[in-house]
Amino acid sequence: MNRETLPLRSQLLYQLLCLLILLIVLFPLLWVFAIALDPRDIARPTSLIPPGASLQAFAKVLQKPTPNPVNFAELARNSLLLAGGVSLFSVVLGTSAAYAFSRFRFPGRQVGMLAFVIVLMLPNVATLAALFVMLNLLIGPQLRNSIVGVGIAMTAASLPFAIWNMKGFIDTIPRDLEEAAHIDGASLNQTFIRIILPLAVPGLAVTALWGFLGGWTEFALSWQFISNPRWFTLAMALYGMQGQYASNTPWSQFAAMSILVSIPAVLIFFALQRYIVSGLTVGGVKG
Amino acid sequence: MSTAQETIGPQAASKARLSLEERRRASTVRTAYTYIAPAAVVMVIITFFPLFYQLWISFTNFSNLNLRSSSLLGQMLGSFIPSLAETYNSPSLVGLENYWRIVSNELAQILSGFDFWRILLFNVVWTIINVFFHVSIGIAVALLLNVQGLWFKRFYRALYILPWAMPGLVMAMVWKNMFDDQTGSVNMLLRLLGHPGNIRWLQQIDPPIRFLPLFPLSFYVVLITNIWLGWPFMMTVATGALQGIPHELYEAASMDGASRWQRFWTITLPLLRPAMVPAIMIGTMMTFNQFNVIYFVSGGGPLHQTEILVTQAFRLVNETTINLAGVGNVRPYGIAAAFAYIVFVVLAIITLITNRISRATEAYYE
Numbered sequence: 001m002n003r004e005t006l007p008l009r010s011q012l013l014y015q016l017l018c019l020l021i022l023l024i025v026l027f028p029l030l031w032v033f034a035i036a037l038d039p040r041d042i043a044r045p046t047s048l049i050p051p052g053a054s055l056q057a058f059a060k061v062l063q064k065p066t067p068n069p070v071n072f073a074e075l076a077r078n079s080l081l082l083a084g085g086v087s088l089f090s091v092v093l094g095t096s097a098a099y100a101f102s103r104f105r106f107p108g109r110q111v112g113m114l115a116f117v118i119v120l121m122l123p124n125v126a127t128l129a130a131l132f133v134m135l136n137l138l139i140g141p142q143l144r145n146s147i148v149g150v151g152i153a154m155t156a157a158s159l160p161f162a163i164w165n166m167k168g169f170i171d172t173i174p175r176d177l178e179e180a181a182h183i184d185g186a187s188l189n190q191t192f193i194r195i196i197l198p199l200a201v202p203g204l205a206v207t208a209l210w211g212f213l214g215g216w217t218e219f220a221l222s223w224q225f226i227s228n229p230r231w232f233t234l235a236m237a238l239y240g241m242q243g244q245y246a247s248n249t250p251w252s253q254f255a256a257m258s259i260l261v262s263i264p265a266v267l268i269f270f271a272l273q274r275y276i277v278s279g280l281t282v283g284g285v286k287g
Numbered sequence: 288m289s290t291a292q293e294t295i296g297p298q299a300a301s302k303a304r305l306s307l308e309e310r311r312r313a314s315t316v317r318t319a320y321t322y323i324a325p326a327a328v329v330m331v332i333i334t335f336f337p338l339f340y341q342l343w344i345s346f347t348n349f350s351n352l353n354l355r356s357s358s359l360l361g362q363m364l365g366s367f368i369p370s371l372a373e374t375y376n377s378p379s380l381v382g383l384e385n386y387w388r389i390v391s392n393e394l395a396q397i398l399s400g401f402d403f404w405r406i407l408l409f410n411v412v413w414t415i416i417n418v419f420f421h422v423s424i425g426i427a428v429a430l431l432l433n434v435q436g437l438w439f440k441r442f443y444r445a446l447y448i449l450p451w452a453m454p455g456l457v458m459a460m461v462w463k464n465m466f467d468d469q470t471g472s473v474n475m476l477l478r479l480l481g482h483p484g485n486i487r488w489l490q491q492i493d494p495p496i497r498f499l500p501l502f503p504l505s506f507y508v509v510l511i512t513n514i515w516l517g518w519p520f521m522m523t524v525a526t527g528a529l530q531g532i533p534h535e536l537y538e539a540a541s542m543d544g545a546s547r548w549q550r551f552w553t554i555t556l557p558l559l560r561p562a563m564v565p566a567i568m569i570g571t572m573m574t575f576n577q578f579n580v581i582y583f584v585s586g587g588g589p590l591h592q593t594e595i596l597v598t599q600a601f602r603l604v605n606e607t608t609i610n611l612a613g614v615g616n617v618r619p620y621g622i623a624a625a626f627a628y629i630v631f632v633v634l635a636i637i638t639l640i641t642n643r644i645s646r647a648t649e650a651y652y653e
Contacts, residue, residue: 006436014434018443021428025447028461028515031472048475097326104319112323119334121638123576125597126631129604129623130341131333133349137359156333159326188318217454220578224605235456239583242460251470258457269452 036255057252058260065257066237068229072260079234082147082222083215086154091208094162095200099192101163102170103178116160124157125220131156132224150225154218158211165210169203170196206275209268216265234261345385345624347378350617378621385625394622397609400591401599407633409501410575410595413510417574420514422567425521426559430551432522433529444526451519459583462512463489466584492589503592505585513580517573521566528562529555568641575637596630 006014031048036057038050062072100106101113131153135144143149177199178191186194197204219235226232232240238261241254269276340363347366356362356376365377372379388394395401428447432440450458465472466488478484491504532555540550576597581587587594587602594602603623608616 006434011436011438014431014437015439017431018437018439022443022446024515025449027472028458028465029449029453031465032461048472048479093326093329096322100319100322104315106316106319109319112327115335116330118635119330119338121572121634122631123578123597123634125576125578125600125604126627126634127334127337127341128601129620129627130337130344132604133344133354133620134337134340134359136354137356137362141354152333155329156337159330160334163326188315192322213454217456219456220582220601220605224601238457238460242463242583251464254460254464258461262453262457265454266449266452273448273452 032255032258035251036259038252040252057250057256060250061253061256061260065253066229066232066240068232068240070229070232070237074230075232075234075237078147078231079216082151082154082218082233083212085147085151086158086215087208087211089151089155090158090162090211091166091204094159094207095166095197095204097163098166098170099196101167103175116163120160120164122157124154127156128153128221128224131221135225145226145228146231147226150218150222150231153221153225154215158214162207162211165207166200166203169200169207173199202275206272209272210276213265213268217261341624341627344378344621345628346380346382347621348381348611349378349621349624350611350614350619352376352614352617353378353620381621385622386629388622389626389629398607402591403629405501406591406594406596406599409593412501413506413577413595414571414575416510417513417517417577418567418570420510421517421521421570421574422563424514424518425523426525426563428518429522429525429529430555432526448519448523450516451523455516455579456583458516459512459579462508462515462580463584466508489585490589492592503589505589505593509580509585509593512584513574513577516580517570521563521570524562524566525559528559532558564645568645571637571641572634575634596633600627600630 005011034048034050037053037055039052039054039056040050065072065075101109132144135149135152139149139152173196177195181191181195217235218233219239222233222236223239226236234257238254238257241250241257343363343366353362353376358375361371361375362377365371365373365375366380371377389403392402392404394403431437432444432447464470468474468485468487468490471488473488474484474486476484477486486504488508489505493504494500494502495504495507496502536554536558537550540554545553575595577595578597578601581593581595581598582601585593587598591599600623603619603626607619607623609619609622610616
């Protein structure tokens with residue numbers, strides 16, 4: 001195409017448009033930072049730009065984020081346990097199943113694929129009533145009302161996605177290497193561990209971290225299952241802070257908490273951005 | 288003699304080869320099952336069994352009073368065998384009553400504001416409008432950032448995906464705060480512009496556009512929020528696809544005298560389609576089940592006018608109590624289960640439709 005530069009007039013017009021979009025994108029984020037740094041920590045911010053700035057709100061949130069006897073570190077530990085546990089569990093089980101679905105023809109394959117594609121589209125709210133009732137009876141209200149109960153319920157939702165995502169990825173790995181290994185006398189287990197797994201590392205990372213991001217901000221299941229403050233997660237505490245009446249909310253603390261909860265998620269997202277996009281679209285085509 | 292032997296020889300060899308092949312295949316099948324088994328066992332217990340279990344619950348009057356029982360299976364049997372009912376604290380079978388109460392809106396008598404068909408219609412319209420904006424804004428911005436010689440492209444691209452990178456749950460709560468009628472930044476901004484800035488975004492009941500009664504003011508708030516959250520995903524997919532379109536095509540078209548508009552419709556859009564269709568399918572599902580935006584921003588309000596299926600399903604399990612004659616207030620898990628099953632059917636239908644659409648486009652291009 002024409003290699004010459006854009007005429008200055010169009011360039012400026014486009015730049016103006018780009019800056020306008022940037023403003024719309026950044027406005028909510030700037031607003032969060034503005035109220036988080038507001039030194040007055042008031043329930044009713046009165047200006048878009050607060051007078052002065054302080055990190056008080058962050059300090060308060062780290063010490064005592066909610067009226068419940070639980071601190072930020074404990075909330076973060078619960079969220080980490082939940083997100084990490086669910087992610088690890090579904091990646092390990094999911095990858096092994098995905099390998100079988102991708103590489104072998106066996107009786108029941110079609111039925112199995114169909115079964116997990118059907119549950120793939122179910123939002124986790126769809127079996128909430130059944131899981132809640134079932135876990136109350138099977139593991140008891142005590143354990144249900146903890147990270148374990150929520151973790152089990154969340155795995156139910158994240159495992160089908162992990163299988164689907166990993167199958168999509170393993171499908172793209174060429175078979176030549178496995179065939180060569182097979183001729184050299186490698187068993188199927190050896191091929192899986194020595195060839196498939198190392199080549200699937202990007203897929204594994206995306207599936208794991210995608211699962212982690214989902215768990216990090218999971219709300220509906222935790223809110224239904226957990227009433228014991230000891231097991232509250234960051235997402236639950238954040239919702240609790242906002243409360244019913246906006247005029248009573250300590251907005252600076254809410255904003256500070258929002259920022260703290262978001263930072264790990266945003267970092268992970270940007271680190272994996274490339275893979276997330278290609279992973280999602282590849283999986284979509286393969287169905 | 289010798290000829291006979293010659294014919295037997297290869298046969299025997301092929302027989303031996305066949306059994307070797309068979310043995311190999313049997314061992315492959317065994318390996319396949321071994322790899323699937325752990326995931327299959329877990330999914331049967333915590334995904335498929337609950338689906339089946341939920342079906343049973345949906346045909347009973349299961350409530351929080353039935354949460355304690357010495358045996359899960361005993362409790363299920365008890366609803367069929369009256370002599371076991373007492374022992375296992377079983378709920379009683381009510382047939383299709385729960386389903387009927389939902390689709391006939393009879394539930395509204397005990398659950399004020401409940402209207403299944405309105406929720407379903409709203410949910411579908413909400414999805415279509417959102418996906419339309421996500422896709423058109425996404426493509427438009429991708430085109431803007433694809434202009435030859437534009438400065439700071441990479442900078443804009445990196446920052447524009449922030450709404451997608453931020454956790455949806457956090458941003459939904461932030462947007463709710465922004466549209467708060469007293470402390471929100473949107474009303475503050477309006478005041479700076481000379482407007483009284485007293486709009487009750489989330490509480491006003493009258494629809495702002497009279498002839499669109501489906502949409503209260505809070506609909507526009509959740510719409511703006513979800514557009515803000517959703518377009519960067521479409522932009523990213525469109526950007527990737529745009530970069531794959533060879534420049535020669537445009538050059539040839541220009542030489543043939545095609546206008547910019549014609550080039551967009553005949554080259555850009557058709558070549559974007561293969562990448563956009565799967566993205567639109569994912570986007571449709573995510574928007575249809577967009578729990579965070581509805582639940583945290585409008586809360587389904589005012590008067591349940593912006594409720595969607597998943598938020599209603601959650602409310603039925605989490606917040607709803609109904610008054611049963613002679614029993615008092617209970618949690619209606621039976622009704623919640625029936626509702627979830629109806630959602631399941633709706634989602635299955637939508638998946639079938641989107642699958643058909645995407646398959647149709649695939650056939651068109653291959």
